[in-house]
Amino acid sequence: MNKKQIGFLAAAMMGTLALGTSAFAEEGSYKIGFSFYNLSNAVWAELVEEAVAYGSEVGCEVTYVDCGEDAQKQISQIENFIMSDCDAIVILPIDATAVENVVQEALDAGIRVVSYSTDFEGAETNLALDPDATGQALVDMAAPFIDEKYPDGKFTWVFENIPSIELGVLEGDAVEAAMAEKYPEAELLGSQEVLSLEEGVSVTENFMQAHPDNRVILGISSGVGVGGNEAIKTAVSEDEWDDYLLFSVDATEQECQNILNGEPLKGSIGLGGGKEHAHLLVDVCIDLLEGEEVERYTPLPPTAVTADTVEEYIANTYGE
Template sequence: MKKITAIAATGALLLVLAACSSGGSSAAPADTEFSVGVTFSDLSNPVWAELVQEAQSYGAEEGVEVNYVDAKSDAATQVTQIENFIQQDVDAIIICAVDSESLKAATQKAQDAGIKIVGYTQVLDNYDAQYLVDAYETGYANGEAAAEWINENYGDEDVVEWALMDLPTFPEIIDRANGIKDAVEEIAPNAELVATNSALTAEEGVTNAENFLQANPDLKMIATIGGGGAQGGNEGVKASGITDFDSFGLFGIDATQIEIENIIKGDPQKSSISLGGGKAHGRTLIDITSDLLNGEEVEKDQFMPITVIDESNAQDYFDEMFGG
């Protein structure tokens, strides 16, 4: 397995947002050229919530009117949302799928109507372009950071217990979790996975961390597949009574602003994997969509950057991305 190393940080990351409603639309600028519908699987994910907000504001600058809706993890709702966008005669639809299989007919109908389809994170069957995570390698980068921390702090112990917050709803997230597990197993062979549970939101992360530690008081590390679980997990570890933060490691993916702040403060979270962040993704998706609509040549499958953020670069990263 190849070693994942940190690459130059790109994009901008999470700002603390008010909770998104089930949908919203940008005010159409006077020179609007295109209308774009955006349907997301679940906007309780803080990274995705920021993405749609940025897509709206950046789209308005670029002459693109953006209307977003939240499928709230319901596949049938998302199909209806796509059909509604078709009826509205939008120029393009950006989709973060609840269940890609269930969208085959709807996305084909949209393409038959001349509507461009842009996928995000989840692989679609019918699409014009996609912006994807290299899921396994992202997970491996996270697991590698966690395993190296175990070796540095508990390398002499026979068994080091750890837990995983996964999200087996999506095939790509299963790949991400598998990458984490493979890296930990390969690099820290004394690590033993003793607990797993799914986490998308910070609330779920808090609950999981508290439950993990109550059931496994010797637990030394938690890895998560996303920023929501990491943000909540950091608070759950502290709420469980752990005060020696050097003795416990939590490792996340998404590099939200809160995650980076926690790393800088010396909290239980020790690193996170940046994939560019919600704000940068919102801009990238609008750029991809605009290029498609303007008839420009667009690479069909595009992938997010993988950047490891830890105590060695967290402050510089924070200053660059959040203005210090």
């Protein structure tokens, strides 16, 4: 049976490629492949695992792969999805331009293609954060804490960003611009990439050694909120945790727990969480395959999660 031809959105991380014959052998059952460029990020790892579980609940076979930040490997993995008769593919690309040709191959084969986070030519729908809004939200969340500790606006800070991907560059630029506008007398001591927990630990340790008097750290991944938090906890005594103003993006369950426990992480910007993203992506794939109209862009609105709101956010997002 030929594949239904309709539009698609973008996606998240990790696993093996177990693929067979066309999912259209059974009405309403589809094969969906997730190709992510890095599954060391906690949100993306949670996303792909939940996509498999949720897909099974709604009658879909979901598989996922991690290309390890290798663009050529990602292209080969997407080609494998095409040859394995996937009905839809969700892609978080390491290089948006590099995947354009293989995406066109998928579209030519009648496969629906969705982009997650980083958009690219040929994607039929995109699920992603708004980098400007998210960057501004991070600074707005941090501001009350900074203002209380540094009422004259004179302080140093370091930035743990993600310059290796386009969306990370845009979000990082938004953070730096918002900080410069709100705190013109603050000094940015340096920036370095942090995506994974391990990077969060090592980069934060390095910053603390290089700038022992610095107390303000902003980052745009859960690697900062988890790894950076652990680095600070290891380096200083508990009675010094309150002196550190650490802020991140993602508001994973672990980040929320760190905030709830009164640890160095003072706030994190929530974007819905990996589980919610997984449901959105699987649902949009099904909608496209069944001829439903789908918006070209679905933004993820930022939510500030601090000690005042963390319990409510955990209950609403993680069901606890």
